[in-house]
Structures are given as C-alpha cells and as structure tokens.
Amino acid sequence: MNEKISIPEIYGSCVFDDSAMRERLPKKFYKELKETIENGTELRPELAEAVANAMKDWAIEHGATHYTHWFQPMTGITAEKHDAFISPTDDGKAIMEFSGKELIKGEPDASSFPSGGLRGTFEARGYSVWDCTSPAFLKEDSSSVTLCIPTAFCSYTGEALDKKTPLLRSMEAISLQALRILRLFGDQQTQKVITSVGAEQEYFLVDKELYNKRKDLIFTGRTLFGAMPPKGQQLDDHYFGTLKEKVSAYMRDLDVELWKLGISAKTEHNEAAPAQHELAPIYDNTNIATDHNQIIMEYMKKLAPRHGLECLLHEKPFAGVNGSGKHNNWSLSTDWGKNLLDPGKEPHKNKVFLTFLLAVIKAVDENAVLLRLAASNAGNDHRLGAAEAPPAIISIFLGEQLEDILDQIEAGNITGSKRETSMSIGVSTLPSIKKDVTDRNRTSPFAFTGNKFEFRMVPSSDSIACANYMLNTIVAESLKQFADELEKADNFDEALSLLMQRTVKEHKKVIFSGNGYSEEWVKEAERRGLPNYRSMVDSVYSLIEPRSVKMFEEHGVLTEIECHARAEIQYEIYVNRLMIEARTMIDMVAKQIKPAVMAYAKVVADTIASLLAVGADADVEKELLSDITLNIKELDAQYKKLKEMLDKACAIDDLKTKAFFVKDNIFTTMENLRKPADRLEMLTDEKYWPFPTYGELLFNV
Ligand code: ADP
Ligand code: MG
Numbered sequence: 001m002n003e004k005i006s007i008p009e010i011y012g013s014c015v016f017d018d019s020a021m022r023e024r025l026p027k028k029f030y031k032e033l034k035e036t037i038e039n040g041t042e043l044r045p046e047l048a049e050a051v052a053n054a055m056k057d058w059a060i061e062h063g064a065t066h067y068t069h070w071f072q073p074m075t076g077i078t079a080e081k082h083d084a085f086i087s088p089t090d091d092g093k094a095i096m097e098f099s100g101k102e103l104i105k106g107e108p109d110a111s112s113f114p115s116g117g118l119r120g121t122f123e124a125r126g127y128s129v130w131d132c133t134s135p136a137f138l139k140e141d142s143s144s145v146t147l148c149i150p151t152a153f154c155s156y157t158g159e160a161l162d163k164k165t166p167l168l169r170s171m172e173a174i175s176l177q178a179l180r181i182l183r184l185f186g187d188q189q190t191q192k193v194i195t196s197v198g199a200e201q202e203y204f205l206v207d208k209e210l211y212n213k214r215k216d217l218i219f220t221g222r223t224l225f226g227a228m229p230p231k232g233q234q235l236d237d238h239y240f241g242t243l244k245e246k247v248s249a250y251m252r253d254l255d256v257e258l259w260k261l262g263i264s265a266k267t268e269h270n271e272a273a274p275a276q277h278e279l280a281p282i283y284d285n286t287n288i289a290t291d292h293n294q295i296i297m298e299y300m301k302k303l304a305p306r307h308g309l310e311c312l313l314h315e316k317p318f319a320g321v322n323g324s325g326k327h328n329n330w331s332l333s334t335d336w337g338k339n340l341l342d343p344g345k346e347p348h349k350n351k352v353f354l355t356f357l358l359a360v361i362k363a364v365d366e367n368a369v370l371l372r373l374a375a376s377n378a379g380n381d382h383r384l385g386a387a388e389a390p391p392a393i394i395s396i397f398l399g400e401q402l403e404d405i406l407d408q409i410e411a412g413n414i415t416g417s418k419r420e421t422s423m424s425i426g427v428s429t430l431p432s433i434k435k436d437v438t439d440r441n442r443t444s445p446f447a448f449t450g451n452k453f454e455f456r457m458v459p460s461s462d463s464i465a466c467a468n469y470m471l472n473t474i475v476a477e478s479l480k481q482f483a484d485e486l487e488k489a490d491n492f493d494e495a496l497s498l499l500m501q502r503t504v505k506e507h508k509k510v511i512f513s514g515n516g517y518s519e520e521w522v523k524e525a526e527r528r529g530l531p532n533y534r535s536m537v538d539s540v541y542s543l544i545e546p547r548s549v550k551m552f553e554e555h556g557v558l559t560e561i562e563c564h565a566r567a568e569i570q571y572e573i574y575v576n577r578l579m580i581e582a583r584t585m586i587d588m589v590a591k592q593i594k595p596a597v598m599a600y601a602k603v604v605a606d607t608i609a610s611l612l613a614v615g616a617d618a619d620v621e622k623e624l625l626s627d628i629t630l631n632i633k634e635l636d637a638q639y640k641k642l643k644e645m646l647d648k649a650c651a652i653d654d655l656k657t658k659a660f661f662v663k664d665n666i667f668t669t670m671e672n673l674r675k676p677a678d679r680l681e682m683l684t685d686e687k688y689w690p691f692p693t694y695g696e697l698l699f700n701v
Contacts, residue, residue, distance in 0.1 A: 160562055177476045198282060202326065328456075375467055
C-alpha cells in the first residue's frame with residue numbers, strides 16, 4: 001500500500017460527474033440537464049435518452065457490465081437490483097444497450113421492503129425513479145464493475161417507500177419558505193436556498209477472526225455479553241492517539257476508494273474509546289451528503305476484511321465504553337454561496353441571520369420529540385442519556401455571544417455584539433492567538449458551531465436522511481409562520497422586532513449551555529417542560545400527531561398515509577432488532593456459556609474432591625464453586641424468563657403494543673441475563689470461555 005497515488009487523477013474518476021457530462025453530452029443536452037438539476041425543470045424523454053447513452057458509454061469504457069438503480073428503502077441501508085447492459089440481437093449476438101426509459105425508471109419488487117402496510121405481497125409493484133441531482137457512480141469489486149444510478153423509490157400508488165423522497169421534498173420546502181423571508185429583506189437575487197450537511201461518521205474496528213467467533217457481533221452488530229477488561233478508556237490515551245499500522249493502511253485504502261467516488265474523506269482520527277475511529281467528509285448539499293454517507297458506511301464495512309478487520313457501525317458495540325454516533329453538521333445557504341447561518345462580525349446587526357437563527361430555535365423547541373425520533377433507532381437507546389452521548393433531552397447550545405444578543409432582543413434593546421479576544425499562552429515564543437467568541441460544548445445535542453448547527457444525536461448506523469428531512473421540514477414550518485406574519489405587516493421593521501422578541505421569550509427554554517451529561521440538567525429540563533424520552537419507542541407517536549401530520553402535508557414532505565406507515569415501520573424494526581438480540585442471547589447462553597461454565601465447574605468440583613480425599617483444605621475451591629453455582633442459577637432463571645417473554649411477544653399482533661412490550665420486558669430481561677453471564681466470565685478459567693473477551697476485542701487491532 002505504499003505506491004504513490006495522484007489524488008487529482010483519481011478523485012471522482014468513478015463518478016459520472018459534471019465534467020464527464022460536459023465532455024460526453026451534446027452541448028444543448030448538457031445545458032438542459034444542468035437546468036433540470038439546478039432548477040428542477042422537467043426532464044424530457046429525449047434528454048433522458050441522450051444521458052442514458054452517454055452514461056452507458058462512459059460506464060462501459062470503465063469496465064462496467066451491469067447497471068443498478070440504487071435506492072434507500074426504509075431498512076436504513078441501500079438496495080440495488082442489477083441488470084446487464086446486454087441486449088440480444090437477431091443474429092444470436094448481443095449489443096450493449098441502455099435506454100432513457102431504463103435510466104429513468106426501474107421496477108424492483110416493493111413487497112420485500114418494509115412499507116408499514118403500504119404494500120402487500122399481492123400488490124408488489126414499486127418504482128425506482130432516477131434522481132439526476134445525485135451523480136451516478138461506479139462500484140468496483142474483485143469480479144465486476146457496476147454503474148449505480150441513485151434513485152427514489154415509491155409504490156405503485158406514488159407513496160414514498162424510501163428515505164430519499166421525503167428528503168428531496170423537504171429541500172424544496174425549506175427553499176420555498178426561506179426565499180419568502182429573503183424577499184422580505186429585499187433579496188431578489190437568490191433563486192434557491194440550499195441545505196448542506198457534513199456528517200462525521202464514527203465506527204469501531206475489530207479483528208476479523210475474533211469477530212467471527214462472536215455470534216452476537218455477527219447477528220446483531222453489538223456484544224450482548226462481556227465483562228469490562230482491566231483497562232477501558234480511563235486513560236483517554238486513544239483519543240487522537242497515533243494510528244496503528246493496520247488501521248492506517250485500512251484508512252488509506254478507504255480514502256482512495258472514496259476519493260474515486262468523489263467523496264472528500266478528509267479527517268480521520270482515533271475517537272474516545274479504544275478501537276474507535278472517525279471519518280468526516282467535506283460538507284455537501286443534504287441529498288448528496290446523504291448518498292455519500294451511505295456509500296461511506298458501505299465501503300467501511302466492505303474494505304475492512306481486506307485488512308483482517310471488521311468494521312462495526314452499531315451505536316453501542318461494547319457496554320461500558322463510548323458508543324458511536326454521527327454529528328450532522330447542518331447549514332442553510334443561498335444558491336450564490338452566502339451562508340445564512342453565518343453571524344458575520346456584528347451579529348446583532350445581521351437581521352437576516354437572526355431571523356434564520358430564531359426560526360431554527362423555534363423549530364427545535366416546538367418539535368423536540370420529532371427530532372428525538374429522527375435520531376432514534378434501537379441501538380441509540382443505549383447511548384442517548386447515558387452520560388457519554390448527548391442526553392435524550394433536546395436543547396440548543398448557542399454560546400456566549402449569541403445568548404447575549406438574544407437577551408438584548410428580549411429586552412427590546414439591541415446594543416452590540418461581544419467581540420473575540422486575544423489570548424496569550426504565557427510562553428513568549430508562542431504567538432498570541434485569537435480566541436473564538438464561544439467555547440465548544442461537547443455535551444449539547446444541538447450546538448451552534450460558528451456558522452452551522454451540529455445535531456449530535458444521529459445514530460452511527462442509520463441513514464442521515466431522516467434527521468435531515470425532519471430538520472428541513474421543521475425549519476421550513478417556522479420560516480413559513482414568520483413569513484405569513486411579516487408579509488402582512490404594514491411596518492416590516494417593527495413587525496420583525498416584535499416577532500423576534502416574542503420568539504425569544506417563547507422559546508428560550510430550549511437554550512442551555514451547561515453540562516448536558518449532569519443529573520441537575522435532567523431535573524432542570526423537567527422543570528422547563530422539555531421532553532425526555534429514554535426509549536425511541538416513546539417518541540414514535542410524534543410522527544402521527546395531528547400537528548405533525550398537518551405540517552408534513554402542508555410542506556409536501558409526507559402524506560398522512562406515509563406518516564402512519566413510517567410510524568409502523570419504526571415499531572416493526574425496533575421489535576425485529578430486539579427479538580433477534582434476545583434469540584441470539586438465548587442461543588449463546590444455551591450453547592456456549594452454560595456448557596463452558598459447567599465444564600469448568602466440573603473441574604473445580606473434581607479438584608475439591610481430590611483435595612478432600614487427601615485431607616487438604618478446599619475452602620477456596622468450594623467458595624468458587626458456590627459462586628459459580630449461584631450465578632449459573634441466576635443465569636438460568638433469567639434465561640427462562642427471556643424465553644417466556646419472547647413467546648409472549650410473539651403472540652402480540654399489534655405492532656405498537658408489541659414494541660412497548662418488548663421495550664418494557666425483553667429489553668430489561670436481556671440486561672438482567674447479561675449480569676450473571678458477565679460475572680461468570682470473571683469466575684471462569686479463560687481457557688474455558690467460549691468466545692473472545694472485551695479485552696481481546698478492544699485491544700487487538
Ligand atoms: P468537529 O470539530 O466537530 O470534529 P470537523 O471539522 O471534524 O468538526 O467536522 C465538521 C464537519 O462539518 C465537516 O464534515 C465539515 O465539512 C462540516 N461543515 C463545515 N462547515 C459547514 C457548513 N457550513 N455546513 C455544513 N457542514 C459544514
Ligand atoms: Mg463534531
């Protein structure tokens with residue numbers, strides 16, 4: 001892996017990007033396609049035909065034999081159905097063909113993907129529809145090259161069955177409302193407002209051979225058993241530590257593959273937990289950033305085995321050490337590149353910025369439960385609120401300068417902005433540096449970080465689409481309410497001042513700069529009336545509340561039917577994941593843990609008998625054996641209880657009832673089953689322990 005690589009040469013070489021299109025499409029078609037991509041004008045069949053042809057030629061020159069409509073069903077991972085370019089001819093030969101029709105529309109069977117009741121198996125038709133705003137790309141593996149065409153996925157009746165469709169709809173919705181606000185400020189130049197995202201992806205790497213010995217990792221992506229090793233992350237010596245050779249070879253390989261796909265993987269460093277790492281690409285518009293994040297996750301997993309590794313994307317692969325998340329850095333900008341969340345040098349005078357800032361604050365406060373849901377999956381329930389990740393309570397960190405300005409707005413007397421100050425480090429040879437106006441707050445779930453908001457609750461293994469269409473929609477709704485009010489006003493400046501003052505008063509309760517991990521904050525948040533849901537199951541209702549449905553319908557992001565379907569899917573996926581975890585635990589207890597502990601108990605018992613036979617003292621051995629017996633009894637009791645709970649859960653039909661049953665009974669029984677197992681691990685000779693321990697998994701890469 002030491003060969004020199006020319007980054008400019010390989011960067012984007014596997015993407016049918018703007019330059020490939022310009023080079024290969026007749027000028028008039030190129031211009032027309034750009035118009036469609038940038039301004040959403042309708043795509044004519046002739047244009048699709050021309051693009052399909054150029055795309056096919058390009059792909060075949062790069063070795064592709066197949067193409068696939070690449071889409072993101074509700075499973076959270078991507079799906080693809082491969083077709084060959086080949087088309088047989090009358091003379092028994094074949095030519096390579098790809099038509100405009102095939103580019104625009106595919107027909108994967110929709111019944112095998114979660115649809116929340118939208119599709120039955122008897123009405124299976126689903127359509128994948130070309131998303132020309134996200135460039136097609138080539139996926140290479142050892143045996144083939146495939147042209148991947150990003151698509152949206154919907155049912156025969158037009159309901160969205162994927163994560164991309166609502167995201168695209170929400171991008172249009174927020175642009176529309178943001179433009180209304182900009183027009184009120186006299187901006188006639190901006191034609192479109194774009195939401196951008198940079199998603200920082202956390203992940204773990206473990207040794208592939210050790211991984212293969214753990215059924216829980218294979219079936220559920222996380223360890224269901226495991227006692228803490230003597231060393232965890234107490235020394236904080238992993239964070240930003242030097243990369244091990246195997247890991248840096250993997251990262252370099254990953255970088256190169258991602259660069260070829262035009263994904264700007266930029267920063268890579270160790271994270272807080274042992275074996276944990278992070279990758280952040282440079283931000284892009286929300287649609288492309290979402291597609292890229294899917295590709296990043298896929299390649300992280302795909303490339304790891306080449307290096308004898310396995311990549312874990314689960315939110316909580318190991319109890320007792322930090323889990324993984326995704327920091328979703330989100331901002332709004334105009335089509336000519338002005339960041340609307342950039343406060344500038346004098347934020348107190350920047351009314352456009354303050355209006356957008358307040359729209360976000362209002363949106364987050366009014367829709368905290370929806371945001372909580374957008375960052376939910378079964379894995380994230382192990383993180384949020386567990387004093388390592390943001391709490392499950394949604395609050396906003398703004399920093400000193402902006403909080404001060406909001407105070408001024410509330411008081412109705414805006415006087416100025418606090419300035420950045422110089423800071424000397426106290427060593428004459430070190431330069432004095434400018435101190436940022438605000439410090440960082442790592443415990444906040446939703447933090448303003450200079451010119452963007454960082455939503456830090458997003459689960460590491462999930463698509464970021466949901467978090468972003470939620471953000472886009474709720475902010476679109478605030479902007480709409482602002483615009484409705486301001487457009488009617490006789491005196492704009494006066495109306496704006498009153499609106500800003502009222503918004504601060506009503507929503508400042510969501511602003512919090514203290515330690516989000518502390519017990520006091522939980523109490524304080526309760527006092528302020530902020531919701532705190534420990535489990536995702538508790539927050540699903542927010543999607544089908546009348547006010548949410550109204551909002552999603554009004555902005556054309558989700559229909560009522562789609563909201564209900566998505567709520568059902570949330571319950572269904574939660575139930576399925578926990579049931580698989582429970583069954584895996586049962587399997588491991590019955591076939592691995594119990595037999596191992598019993599074999600070891602026999603050795604101890606034999607030792608006791610031998611010692612006593614020669615008249616020696618066997619007190620220590622006896623104590624060990626009774627400890628083992630006690631714990632194995634407890635293990636067996638919880639094991640039986642878990643089986644019983646599983647049977648009960650299986651008998652429940654209604655998905656919502658089932659999800660709550662699983663959360664209240666199976667989740668807790670699993671935790672109770674784990675405890676005696678982990679104690680037994682500490683009592684058993686390691687030669688007998690049936691699978692690799694935390695110590696081996698965390699410190700062997
Ligand atoms: P951190 O200090 O939180 O680890 P990084 O610099 O590693 O931050 O990552 C920040 C992420 O935010 C990157 O993906 C970066 O491209 C992205 N980002 C920077 N500016 C913006 C912006 N205006 N809008 C959206 N994302 C942005
Ligand atoms: Mg971050």
